Amino acid sequence: MSKLLKRALKLSILPASLMIAGKFLSVFILIAIYQLQFSIESGTSGIFSLQIFLEQQENVLQINSYSNLLTLLFIAIPTFYVLLRKTILQKAKDNPRTIVKLTRLNILKWVTSDKTPILQISMWTMFLWIIAGICISSSMSGFTYEYIGIMAGVLAILATWGMIRTFEMETDKIYPKNNQAYY
Amino acid sequence: MVKREIKRFRNSIEKYLDPFAIVAMILVLIIPALAVLNLSPVSKEGVKTNKNVLGESDSSELGFAMVGGVHDYIKEENLDYPEDSLYTYEATIIKHNKGRYSKPILQIENSGSVEQTLLVSGTLETPNNMEVSLILDDKSYRLVSREGEPFTISIKVPSQSQEIAYLQLVSNTDSLFNNHVNIQFTQK
Numbered sequence: 001m002s003k004l005l006k007r008a009l010k011l012s013i014l015p016a017s018l019m020i021a022g023k024f025l026s027v028f029i030l031i032a033i034y035q036l037q038f039s040i041e042s043g044t045s046g047i048f049s050l051q052i053f054l055e056q057q058e059n060v061l062q063i064n065s066y067s068n069l070l071t072l073l074f075i076a077i078p079t080f081y082v083l084l085r086k087t088i089l090q091k092a093k094d095n096p097r098t099i100v101k102l103t104r105l106n107i108l109k110w111v112t113s114d115k116t117p118i119l120q121i122s123m124w125t126m127f128l129w130i131i132a133g134i135c136i137s138s139s140m141s142g143f144t145y146e147y148i149g150i151m152a153g154v155l156a157i158l159a160t161w162g163m164i165r166t167f168e169m170e171t172d173k174i175y176p177k178n179n180q181a182y183y
Numbered sequence: 184m185v186k187r188e189i190k191r192f193r194n195s196i197e198k199y200l201d202p203f204a205i206v207a208m209i210l211v212l213i214i215p216a217l218a219v220l221n222l223s224p225v226s227k228e229g230v231k232t233n234k235n236v237l238g239e240s241d242s243s244e245l246g247f248a249m250v251g252g253v254h255d256y257i258k259e260e261n262l263d264y265p266e267d268s269l270y271t272y273e274a275t276i277i278k279h280n281k282g283r284y285s286k287p288i289l290q291i292e293n294s295g296s297v298e299q300t301l302l303v304s305g306t307l308e309t310p311n312n313m314e315v316s317l318i319l320d321d322k323s324y325r326l327v328s329r330e331g332e333p334f335t336i337s338i339k340v341p342s343q344s345q346e347i348a349y350l351q352l353v354s355n356t357d358s359l360f361n362n363h364v365n366i367q368f369t370q371k
Contacts, residue, residue: 001197005204012211019215023222031224038224052224060226071219130216143223 004119011120015075015127022074026067027052034059065145068135072148075131076155079124083162085110086121090169118170125163132156244295245340245370250287250347255279257286257350268370276313276352276362285318285351291368293340300371304335308363312356315364318349326366329355337371 031038031054039053054060091098102108132152139149247270249262259275272289293299303326305315310331317324317336324336340346350364 001200001204005201005208009204009208009211012208016211016215020218020222023219027222027224051221054224054226057226060224064223067223068219126212127215130212131219134216134219138223 007119008123011123012127015078015124018074018078019071019127019131022071023067026070027063030063030066034062036063061143061145064138064143065148068131068138068144069148069151072128072131072135072152072155075124075128076159079121079128079159080162082121082124083159083166086166086169087162118166121163121166125159128159129156244293244297245299245301246292246294247368248290248292250290252287254284254286256284256352257288260288262289270368270370272366272368274350274364276358276364278358278360279352279354280357281354283351283353285349287347288350289348290345291319291340291348292345293342296342298342299340301338301340302335302369302371303338303366304333304369305364305366306333307331308365309360311358311360311362312354313358313362314353316351316353317366318351320346323351327364 036059037055040050041053054063088098088102092102099108102110132155135144135152136149138144139146139152247262247264249260249272251260256277256279257274258277259273261273263271263273265271274288291301303317303324305317305326307313307315307327310327310329312329313327314325314329315327317326319338324338325334326336327333350366
């Protein structure tokens with residue numbers, strides 16, 4: 001098996017499980033917070049045979065919206081964390097002033113090693129695209145508040161831009177631009 | 184020697200594992216998406232309105248049944264269901280002497296848990312100084328006046344109820360020819 005596939009599989013397990021667990025927990029926590037009546041029955045509209053049923057349509061909109069928002073945040077926060085880490089690391093390599101700032105803020109240790117490869121960033125961004133797609137389609141069908149769909153779209157665009165920037169940084173290491181050295 | 188053979192064998196096997204790894208990778212991307220979609224709750228209200236499933240009829244909670252029976256002047260009764268939420272009752276009124284006549288025509292049943300509203304309107308083919316009314320729950324509702332003017336009335340059918348509707352004809356003069364009555368029930 002190729003090393004790339006092995007690594008990609010290994011890296012995708014965490015976001016995949018976080019996405020399922022995030023949605024599952026957020027739905028049931030929200031049901032408990034709003035004290036709603038629910039039942040798990042076999043339905044014909046879902047992909048799997050079992051589905052969660054709520055009594056009122058308004059509650060469905062509320063629970064779907066907030067659970068989608070929480071799941072989106074569960075994926076978006078680590079994605080932007082790895083992107084930020086990679087960007088700061090690269091900045092620190094390029095500019096000594098960044099190292100000074102990091103030392104002042106006492107977070108130098110946080111970026112001393114390159115533990116955020118491009119593959120990890122790509123995997124997280126791919127999962128962010130998936131959850132953003134679900135949020136957008138759900139808000140277009142009227143099952144999620146509109147602002148959550150817009151927010152998901154904006155986050156997906158930002159993460160994609162960050163991923164492209166990181167990819168450029170990585171390729172610059174192989175094919176350096178004139179008068180610039182990359183480490 | 185043996186170790187080398189084992190390594191060679193493992194390397195040859197690993198070549199065939201790549202397609203499985205690709206499938207596994209695709210599944211890792213698809214399964215969370217499906218799980219998130221399926222974990223989205225749905226409402227029971229939404230499911231009730233979408234019963235377009237084989238073996239599931241589009242049954243209304245409101246049911247109409249003709250009482251039937253024999254009457255001297257109200258004959259050739261017919262109950263039709265031309266479209267959703269619309270029921271049509273038709274009958275032929277045989278020529279008769281002046282007087283008041285009534286007949287139980289329909290059994291209206293509301294099997295649902297919500298009170299239903301019905302809009303009832305009636306027409307006479309030829310107005311002939313005859314008033315047509317519907318009697319429901321001991322209340323009389325005028326559908327056609329003596330002058331032939333049609334009326335639309337609104338009646339409430341309580342939940343879990345069965346009521347018999349009567350057709351009442353009041354003629355001040357003898358009716359010298361057969362007539363035709365049409366009553367439409369529209370579910371609101």
